[in-house]
Amino acid sequence: METVKALLFDLDNTLMDRDSTFRSFSTQFVSHFLGHLEPDRQLEIVEDIIVRDADGYRDKDGFFRELSEVLPWRESVSPAEIRAFYDLNYSGHGALMKHAVESLGFLRERGYELGLLTNGKSDIQHGKIDFLGLRSHFKSIVISGEAGISKPDPAIYRLALDKLGYGPEETVFIGDHPVNDIWGAGRAGMKGIWLRRNHPWNDKLDVKPWKTIDDLHELRSIL
Known part of the structure; x- marks a missing residue:
């Protein structure tokens, strides 16, 4: 050559x-929206979100829509709200x-x-x-x-x-x-x-x- x-x-x-970055973000996300759950359950959900994310190769709209549908919210959270939280916070977890x-x-x-x-x-x-x-x-x-x-x-x-x-x-x-x-x-x-x-x-x-x-x-x- x-x-x-x-x-x-x-x-x-x-x-x-990205592995560390997304795990850190997911931990903040779960703590913010699902803080009513027991700590062990929160950790399980962080791991579930990481699996669903598929190393970032999911379409984000579909990913956020899925989270909105399946997570055990205290009160429902829309895909748009999840997107807004992601856009505001994700970059700050960069490692x-x-x-x-x-x-x-x-x-x-x-x-x-x-x-x-x-x-x-x-x-x-x-x-x-x-x-x-x-x-x-x-x-x-x-x-x-x-x-x-x-x-x-x-x-x-x-x-x-x-x-x-x-x-x-x-x-x-x-x-x-x-x-x-x-x-x-x-x-x-x-x-x-x-x-x-x-x-x-x-x-x-x-x-x-x-x-x-x-x-x-x-x-x-x-x-």
Whole structure:
């Protein structure tokens, strides 16, 4: 491959520890709305919400509607009220992935240009980026909610590359999702570094990771 000059990062469960973030938010959510329940029951409901969330890959409208229907409210709570609580509070629970900031700093010192490409609502994703103090590390940030297209649509990778100012042969994509990050970026012409998290690799995919890591610290020995 040609010399790597730029790196595109995913956000959720790559730079932000979404598992910890969503668990923290869910705990606040249950305490706020279901504080009338016994503590053990509240913990059970937190675990149930985490399962229903499916690592964030549920349609949010459907997810909030389901919670409105199934949770043991003292008084009924509408999907719109759940959405409002989520929009107001979720970003403030953001937790960094281990070695995220150190790795970004190291890569910038090595001379790489860094960009961020993430799926999600604009206000939520910007809120997380700012809460985690990540914005200053990136030359460009592309969010699907602003772009009107989402990973793994090839057009959003091309948009991210254009904003970063490099071609796909000069850029490596780093993310945790086999399809949205590695396969999608590969179809757009980029090599991918797969951060193994919650999604097992699908051997039927016609794009394979260039490298596989279990911790962002491992980027130091690759790039």
